[in-house]
Amino acid sequence: MAERGRPKGANGEESRALLLKVAANEFAQNGYHNTKVSSIVKGANLSQPAFYLYFKNKEAIFEELEDLFHLRMIEFTKKSRLEPNLQLSTLKERIVYGLQNLLEYLAKNPDLTRIGFYISTRAGELKKQLVNEIKENLDFEVSLGYFRKDVDTQMVAESLIGMIERLTFSQLLSKQKEPAQIANNIVNLLLYGILETQLFLGDKNEQTW
Amino acid sequence: MAERGRPKGANGEESRALLLKVAANEFAQNGYHNTKVSSIVKGANLSQPAFYLYFKNKEAIFEELEDLFHLRMIEFTKKSRLEPNLQLSTLKERIVYGLQNLLEYLAKNPDLTRIGFYISTRAGELKKQLVNEIKENLDFEVSLGYFRKDVDTQMVAESLIGMIERLTFSQLLSKQKEPAQIANNIVNLLLYGILETQLFLGDKNEQTW
Amino acid sequence: MAERGRPKGANGEESRALLLKVAANEFAQNGYHNTKVSSIVKGANLSQPAFYLYFKNKEAIFEELEDLFHLRMIEFTKKSRLEPNLQLSTLKERIVYGLQNLLEYLAKNPDLTRIGFYISTRAGELKKQLVNEIKENLDFEVSLGYFRKDVDTQMVAESLIGMIERLTFSQLLSKQKEPAQIANNIVNLLLYGILETQLFLGDKNEQTW
Amino acid sequence: MAERGRPKGANGEESRALLLKVAANEFAQNGYHNTKVSSIVKGANLSQPAFYLYFKNKEAIFEELEDLFHLRMIEFTKKSRLEPNLQLSTLKERIVYGLQNLLEYLAKNPDLTRIGFYISTRAGELKKQLVNEIKENLDFEVSLGYFRKDVDTQMVAESLIGMIERLTFSQLLSKQKEPAQIANNIVNLLLYGILETQLFLGDKNEQTW
DNA sequence: TATGAATGAGGGTTCATTCAT
DNA sequence: CATGAATGAACCCTCATTCAT
Numbered sequence A, B, C, D: 001m002a003e004r005g006r007p008k009g010a011n012g013e014e015s016r017a018l019l020l021k022v023a024a025n026e027f028a029q030n031g032y033h034n035t036k037v038s039s040i041v042k043g044a045n046l047s048q049p050a051f052y053l054y055f056k057n058k059e060a061i062f063e064e065l066e067d068l069f070h071l072r073m074i075e076f077t078k079k080s081r082l083e084p085n086l087q088l089s090t091l092k093e094r095i096v097y098g099l100q101n102l103l104e105y106l107a108k109n110p111d112l113t114r115i116g117f118y119i120s121t122r123a124g125e126l127k128k129q130l131v132n133e134i135k136e137n138l139d140f141e142v143s144l145g146y147f148r149k150d151v152d153t154q155m156v157a158e159s160l161i162g163m164i165e166r167l168t169f170s171q172l173l174s175k176q177k178e179p180a181q182i183a184n185n186i187v188n189l190l191l192y193g194i195l196e197t198q199l200f201l202g203d204k205n206e207q208t209w
Numbered sequence E: 001t002a003t004g005a006a007t008g009a010g011g012g013t014t015c016a017t018t019c020a021t
Numbered sequence F: 001c002a003t004g005a006a007t008g009a010a011c012c013c014t015c016a017t018t019c020a021t
Helices: A012-030 A037-043 A048-054 A058-079 A088-108 A110-119 A123-143 A153-172 A179-192 A197-203 B012-030 B037-043 B048-054 B058-079 B088-108 B110-119 B123-143 B153-172 B179-192 B197-203 C012-030 C037-043 C048-054 C058-079 C088-108 C110-119 C123-143 C153-172 C179-192 C197-203 D012-030 D037-043 D048-054 D058-079 D088-108 D110-119 D123-143 D153-172 D179-192 D197-203
Strands: none
Touching: A012 A037, A012 A048, A012 A058, A012 A110, A037 A048, A058 A088, A058 A110, A058 A123, A088 A110, A088 A153, A088 A179, A110 A123, A110 A153, A123 A153, A123 B153, A153 A179, A153 B123, A153 B153, A153 B179, A179 B153, A179 B179, B012 B037, B012 B048, B012 B058, B012 B110, B037 B048, B058 B088, B058 B110, B058 B123, B088 B110, B088 B153, B088 B179, B110 B123, B110 B153, B123 B153, B153 B179, C012 C037, C012 C048, C012 C058, C012 C110, C037 C048, C058 C088, C058 C110, C058 C123, C088 C110, C088 C153, C088 C179, C110 C123, C110 C153, C123 C153, C123 D153, C153 C179, C153 D123, C153 D153, C153 D179, C179 D153, C179 D179, D012 D037, D012 D048, D012 D058, D012 D110, D037 D048, D058 D088, D058 D110, D058 D123, D088 D110, D088 D153, D088 D179, D110 D123, D110 D153, D123 D153, D153 D179
């Protein structure tokens, strides 16, 4: 075992990882400015100078957490692009699947999620990137005939991110709903809308996006 | 003009209002902690003690801004409940109208918006209230036969707030789109979804929310 | 009447007197540093600049109160010197009388008393003066044969002041005892001591001051 | 010496003790409000933040000094209760002894004394406690037959504290008299009073406390 | 790898006092 | 006689960061 006979934290990697974990929690709970280096090290049972052994400064540890989340999010988004020749039934399934995967990651990493989506100053930048990625996916998918050609894919992408963000905090992180449920709800809403079908059928020709 | 030749603070109300305005801008730009009382008063051409003539402390001025936004948002939400006996055409128009009004307020008050939606620690609380209000509206509107009975109104309300929030920052405040456009887009997405109609018609019976 | 039809405080003397009264109370209650000019004027229903119409600054109003007390104390002390050819019975009565007068003044002016005895930085100086005055009285009175020649009049004077000061706060201002009672007690103690007479009689020759 | 060549604060306990010492001096000299944390740390050759390493705030260091004095005073008072079966000669000796001990402590700790007796807002409270303690002692001692049964022990206790307080400042701390002298004087005054014996003998039956 | 001790820099707040009317 | 509005000057305190060991 790593800690056999060693003074506490004698393994640098462990101390570093611990600091990251504690920091993530503190940042997520209290925000950047209300998280003090002193409280991070206290949570990790280390002294303040030890902190600077592993991180250049407070900003650096925060950025490391930001980046971690950032990269994962981009990955998930890239993997969500739909393949050609899907049936409608599998289509929806496929979309839900990608979204559910993402939400499961978020649910498993609530601190990172809060940091990356809410607290980071670069949250806006991240969301913009995700939106771009999704928009490109959508454009491609529209060209595959999955979605209407008259939708503004940019707007849809933004909307999707907005929904994910909101539902993540209100339903997912608060454990009110499961990833699967949320994914399903989002997809249904996005695909079909909420209009009463009767009305819809009578009106369908009039809409212009 | 009233203040021509007047010593800079001869009218207390003006000084107060100016401080509020400058503070809103600073908070919106730099967040709560990076906004210093010293920079607020500098922006208002006043000395630091003058600040404390009008506000108990830094927190108080921030809360005043929060509350301002808070109240307006609740108002807008309450006014958006749909009346009975609307035609489909007017129905959509009516929804867009309410949303557009809201977005126009946000566009005219970008600082307040950024504070109330992003920066305030109470942003989460506000959004929760808005969601509740909207959910109740939706429940009522579903009972009027406007929307499908099988939608989870809570989720729709959350989604709507998420979309508004996101589009406000990425499209509205950055002046990439007009309130009217954004309102239209949101409503279309929400009412009809994005699914290619062909597919939809063939599939409509299978969906389960 | 002074205030008939006049705007509040239109009479400068009244405003001044009111400020003094309020200030005395605040200083007595809270000390010098915890008494703010702002709270004095608030108590007198005046504005801050008005304060400076009547007093050079915060120190000045405090000194005025100090001086008032100072002068009265000196007066009382001077008047307490005993006349020659008193009988023992009248002697004690006479001493009690002077002391009681003083205590009655203190009881009637609790704020001033607290300020002059406790709060004033010049309290030490005042007490020293009182002690000197009393010591001279005692020297004279010893020469009249009223008191033992072997007493250290300086020490007795100091002791007397200490007793007065202490009993004033603990018994007089807290209204636990009347001036007359306190005066009597002090005088008895000072004149006769507390030793059990039996012991005293057997021992009287041994004492050396 | 332990600190030769050592960086100035290598030993935290030393820094803390130094701060306490300097603070005691400053508080005693200038009072609470006129003592700035900045001047305390300057006197200890430390930076301001170092102060907060050892004390929660300015109030805390002051309270620590208050408490120190408080406890010692209570101790001395408790130890001064007279044992049964003392001869008159030893009785007086014994009283003087207790008092002298106390005064010697005060003389050796002039700063603490000034703080605890004069400057502390809790000085009144402390004196009240001391008085109570002494009164109980006196009641007991009266029951042992040492003192007259007709004395008001409360008043005597108050008087004793007043005398001690006064003589401490005017004679002891200013080094005009030694603890022994002062103790003797107080005890003589308290036991025998100052009345000329001739008069006293002729009058003794008339007095009523 | 680790820390006890210390600090530079800066921020929020208060208060006595004054200006202009 | 009176004040609404404003400020200079300080002071307490916090925090990220570093030195010396």
